[in-house]
Amino acid sequence: MGSVKVGIVGAGFVGAAAANALVLRGIPTEIVLVDVDEARASSEAADIAHVTTFAAPVRVTSGSTVDLSGSSVVVMTAGSAQTPGQSRLDLVSRNAQIADSVVPEVFRHAPDALLLIATNPVDVMTSIAERHARVAGVPAGRVFGTGTMLDTARFRQIVAAMIGVDVTHVHAYVVGEHGDSEVLVWSSLDVAGRPLSEFASAMGGSFSVEDRSRVEDEVVHAAERIIQGKGATYYGVAAVIARAVEVILRDRRSILTVSATDAAYGCALSLPRLVSGSGIVRDLGVSMDAEERTRLERSAAVLREHIGSL
Ligand code: NAD
Numbered sequence: 001m002g003s004v005k006v007g008i009v010g011a012g013f014v015g016a017a018a019a020n021a022l023v024l025r026g027i028p029t030e031i032v033l034v035d036v037d038e039a040r041a042s043s044e045a046a047d048i049a050h051v052t053t054f055a056a057p058v059r060v061t062s063g064s065t066v067d068l069s070g071s072s073v074v075v076m077t078a079g080s081a082q083t084p085g086q087s088r089l090d091l092v093s094r095n096a097q098i099a100d101s102v103v104p105e106v107f108r109h110a111p112d113a114l115l116l117i118a119t120n121p122v123d124v125m126t127s128i129a130e131r132h133a134r135v136a137g138v139p140a141g142r143v144f145g146t147g148t149m150l151d152t153a154r155f156r157q158i159v160a161a162m163i164g165v166d167v168t169h170v171h172a173y174v175v176g177e178h179g180d181s182e183v184l185v186w187s188s189l190d191v192a193g194r195p196l197s198e199f200a201s202a203m204g205g206s207f208s209v210e211d212r213s214r215v216e217d218e219v220v221h222a223a224e225r226i227i228q229g230k231g232a233t234y235y236g237v238a239a240v241i242a243r244a245v246e247v248i249l250r251d252r253r254s255i256l257t258v259s260a261t262d263a264a265y266g267c268a269l270s271l272p273r274l275v276s277g278s279g280i281v282r283d284l285g286v287s288m289d290a291e292e293r294t295r296l297e298r299s300a301a302v303l304r305e306h307i308g309s310l
Pocket of ligand 1: 095101
């Protein structure tokens with residue numbers, strides 16, 4: 001197999017944890033970390049390179065945006081993160097400036113790469129990156145955000161733990177903003193092909209309205225609570241990034257709740273989408289009840305307001 005290179009711009013908590021997850025899973029053959037803080041990028045690259053002895057033979061280096069050349073995927077994790085009490089949308093103006101300086105450089109040096117955005121607020125950053133992609137002539141679908149992949153993972157994991165079943169049997173999606181207005185789509189959740197209440201009773205239990213509220217609260221406020229305790233979140237999103245990169249590099253045609261602009265909603269937001277080696281190949285939509293549809297409209301309105309204010 002030839003070299004398969006992944007560039008990561010932003011070697012902070014998220015970028016470094018993503019590089020480490022990629023090495024542990026042996027997904028690319030080469031990773032380059034790029035950061036304005038060159039010392040941080042080079043130290044993270046050296047530290048993560050030592051993991052390769054126990055994982056896969058991945059070449060891990062640091063460099064500048066020129067060194068992104070030849071990347072199949074570039075992951076953008078550069079930018080400020082939330083501090084306790086801040087929402088993701090509070091980061092807009094600072095991170096928009098960073099995206100405006102980083103994204104054109106990515107397309108200049110790695111015009112054939114798919115660009116995956118993880119920087120928050122991820123839907124707004126995705127929208128900015130899509131704008132730069134249009135200017136650079138990069139086709140739609142080759143730029144998208146991690147969106148609600150992490151929220152979807154949390155939703156599935158929490159429900160699976162509550163009903164006592166392997167998470168792979170829980171199919172469910174979080175759509176809309178990766179943030180406070182996101183929507184958990186309960187109406188189409190299934191466990192091994194059965195509605196949740198039916199599956200729960202087959203297990204000899206039940207799933208109450210209170211259980212549902214508890215899940216909503218845990219999913220929507222997960223990041224905020226983790227940040228209260230340890231100052232940042234990174235392992236979960238790192239696994240999300242590794243999964244998205246794997247889907248792209250191995251052309252898996254997986255359904256991921258990534259963020260991209262949807263014409264009907266008029267902004268970038270997350271919906272289940274079919275992702276292959278060439279990026280997003282199809283928007284799939286999701287079956288929702290009337291209340292969920294209204295909440296998704298509201299989430300889109302929040303995002304349109306923030307994207308429009310830039
Ligand atoms: P961090 O502060 O540890 O790292 C950010 C890095 O970006 C720093 O090393 C900084 O030097 C670098 N940087 C800033 N401007 C740059 C530029 N112009 N070019 C290159 N590098 C630049 O923050 P973190 O905890 O790693 O978080 C990074 C981003 O990821 C934040 O916006 C955070 O909110 C987001 N995040 C997203 C998710 C998700 O699910 N999408 C989850 C967690 C965190």
